[in-house]
Amino acid sequence: KYTYLLHDNDNLDLVTVYLLDQVQKGNKIPKEAVAHLRKNKLVEGRASNLYLAAPLAQSIEEKSKYIKNKGFDDQYYKDMILNYIKEFGSAKRADIRELIIDKLPENLTYKQKERKILTLLTSLKNKGIITTDSSNKQMTSWVLVEKK
Secondary structure: OHHHHHHHOOOOOHHHHHHHHHHHOOOOOOHHHHHHHHHOOOEEOOHHHOEEOHHHHHHOOOHHHHHHHHOOOHHHHHHHHHHHHHHHOOEOHHHHHHHHHHHOOOOOOHHHHHHHHHHHHHHHHHOOOEEEOOOOOOOOOEEEOOOO
16 A cells, blocks of 8 residues: 555655554654654654544545544543433443443553543533532442532
8 A cells, every 4th residue: 555655646755655654553653753744744643643644544545544543522522421421310430431432542552541531521520511429439420510
């Protein structure tokens, strides 16, 4: 696929195509190389979890992989959490994990996915939308805040 990429994009040099291949394989590349690829809008994501940018993914027929790596915006996940709580009245952290962990970007590690879930819950709590029903972290559930 990268041969075709090189052929179809005469503005890409061999080194850049090699770096893109390394990104695609999940190998680490030097910071200078990341900066070069970002400057040319060839990659997205964090330096530790780079993935090909949309136009590039499209040109090598990896559109679905692009979406799986990019994920959805936070509101999508928050809506899922809120719909779950509305439907069932409350949700334990394990319930929320089961609900959205497989929908988070594939390029995140399990630990990063756990952190993302915590960030989503904290954001909803800080906005006064949800709260916990107990101070015991082992037994607590997330519930909607009752509006007065």
